[in-house]
Amino acid sequence: MRQLSIRWRLTLWYAFALAVMLCVFSLVLCLLVWSQVLARTDTGLREELQEIGLEIALADSASVFASQASARFSQHDFYEFIVTDESGRVIFNSTGLKEPVVTLSHPITPLPEEILETRELNGLGPYRIVSTTLSGSFGTLNVQVMTSLIPLYNDLHTLHWAVAFLLPVAVLLAIASGQFLARRALRQVQQIVDSTNAINITCLDHRINVSNPDDEIGKLSVALNSLISRLERAVNEIRRFTADASHEIRTPIAALRLEAESVLRSSRTPEEYAQTLAVVVEETTRLGKLADQLLNLSRHDAGIVPCNHDPVQLDALLLDVVDQLRPFADDRGVTLNCEVEAACEVLGDDISLSQVFFNILDNAIKYTHCDGQVTARLNVSGQMAVIEIQDSGIGISADDLPHLFDRFFQVDPSRQYSGGGAGLGLSIAKAAVLMHEGTIEIQSQPEQGTTVMVRLRLYTNADEPSPTPTDQIMV
Structure with a gap:
């Protein structure tokens, strides 16, 4: 299976890293937004609870409180109110509610301690409710202040959809920008590849242009130039070695041929044959010694010379x-x-x-x-x-x-x-x-x-x- 190029791998890794960071950022953002909105909602509920608690403290009787609360809290922004006595009888409720929606099972606690909770009300949806028990001149009362969470959920859903839409767009933009940046970053690598491919055995004196020797691409170019220089020296040594070896081998072979041809031209005396054979032995000995030396050197070059320790x-x-x-x-x-x-x-x-x-x-x-x-x-x-x-x-x-x-x-x-x-x-x-x-x-x-x-x-x-x-x- 063919692997992806470095450019595509860099792009995909860049896009993956960015996608992970964006997902984490979006998750943290949504949690922070919900936490902040819920905190502001709870703060508003507590303020409304304090206001209705003030009305309870000022009223002399249940009927007076009901009259004053009806005038002030029947339609009060986004908040709903229910006040009951210890027997559960409704003393006051806002226009949106007819009966208490939460039965307090907690022990009676003095103000300002209260209970905050989220409940699903029948036919009304999710509500955020604060409940507490207050003491007035006409007895102990159970007070509940609540507000609907549907508008908050709608806003949060809008934020979720915006994140879900923008996250893929951001990833696609990251892939496109990653391709562009990777192409620019690896442009010098392609130039190095082209320059290296242009160098062959006939032009080993050419070198790769180094624009900045201090960065990674520059260090790679310097290393390749050093490698080409060593290769050039090795090739030159091989050429000289081959030429010198050919010359050294050709000299005794030429001497052997000359002696053999001189003997074959005409008959010789035994002494002359002996002299010719002596020359042949000397040249063959020289040729054999040269062959042994060349074989020894080639073994050293190949690293196969046995060395006892x-x-x-x-x-x-x-x-x-x-x-x-x-x-x-x-x-x-x-x-x-x-x-x-x-x-x-x-x-x-x-x-x-x-x-x-x-x-x-x-x-x-x-x-x-x-x-x-x-x-x-x-x-x-x-x-x-x-x-x-x-x-x-x-x-x-x-x-x-x-x-x-x-x-x-x-x-x-x-x-x-x-x-x-x-x-x-x-x-x-x-x-x-x-x-x-x-x-x-x-x-x-x-x-x-x-x-x-x-x-x-x-x-x-x-x-x-x-x-x-x-x-x-x-x-």
């Missing part, structure tokens, strides 16, 4: 990597040293960490002149293990430093040694260090050597990984 003796691991590369350093005439100031453990994957130090040391040896020196140092600073790999090589310019961890980035080819790599070693090293929640940074100056610093958090008992269900079963 086991205690790793970092000093022993570093010494082992140095021992592996010492023959390579000796062949190049480079002195390779390892200084371990403190034994320490980190939590991680020993194979991945070995690759980090192997790549860094391999680069340091490659770019260090003959009779140069490469030193790997391990020390502890606070809760961090610090590994420094320093060489006395050709160094790196300030312009190249920010790009050293970019894939396929290589410094000035004229300063490289022959047979340089594809420029993926440091990228792989950085990805592995970040996977271990560490940091890696490079400091260098031309012809003054390079220092690579790796920081890894030390292993403590609190870092002990909880055993998996399989481990628990095996134990």
